[in-house]
Amino acid sequence: MADFSIRTYKDRDYNAVRALFAEGLLSYIPSTSVHLLKRPHVYMTIFVSLVTLHLVFKSYLLSVSSVGILLAAGFIVMKTIFNSYINKCYREDLLNIKESYMTAHNSCFWVAESNGRVVGMVGVQPVQDSCHDVVLRRLSVATDQRHRGVAQKLCMAVIDFARQRGYKHVTLDTSTLLHACHRLYLRLGFRITRVKRHQTLTGRIADVSVIYYAYDIKT
Structure with a gap:
């Protein structure tokens, strides 16, 4: 049995979530x-x-x-x-997580907690100009807590949330550099919808693309 639980975000998680986001990115x-x-x-x-x-x-x-x-x-x-x-x-959505995800319409934010410590996070927001799609955002798991199913459980929370609200697709995008993320999304049933080359100078030098995924919600 997994010794972590998934729950909705609370104000007391603010600093832990922001630190976890930075840790997750810098680990790459x-x-x-x-x-x-x-x-x-x-x-x-x-x-x-x-x-x-x-x-x-x-x-x-x-x-x-x-x-x-x-x-x-x-x-x-x-x-x-x-x-x-x-x-x-x-400065954007992580500036005021409660306003961006918890009070905004059809949005939510979850954390994974283990022994009182926030070890994972994910958010969901509706896609602008679409009544059928939501976007999975800010998925991150502490480096010492990976390969335990935390990310999978967080993704399933987003999918269940979207299903309960009648959405047809969960979408997301991620860099080609995040190999473990791609394996996770494909294993969960996401499909690649398009690949876009990074247009920034840094992206071109590094030969990095953005891969877009969608999960088709079965009713």
């Missing part, structure tokens, strides 16, 4: 770094830089150290981008 920095280093244009740039620096300094140690500094700087830039997105969300 290492896998994003690996993804970047596997891109042909990225490792080719590193190789060319290494050769060029060696020709300039005539020293393997200095050239390798310089490339290491460049990689470290790139890591800092990536972390800054992640933190910028987190702060953007803090």
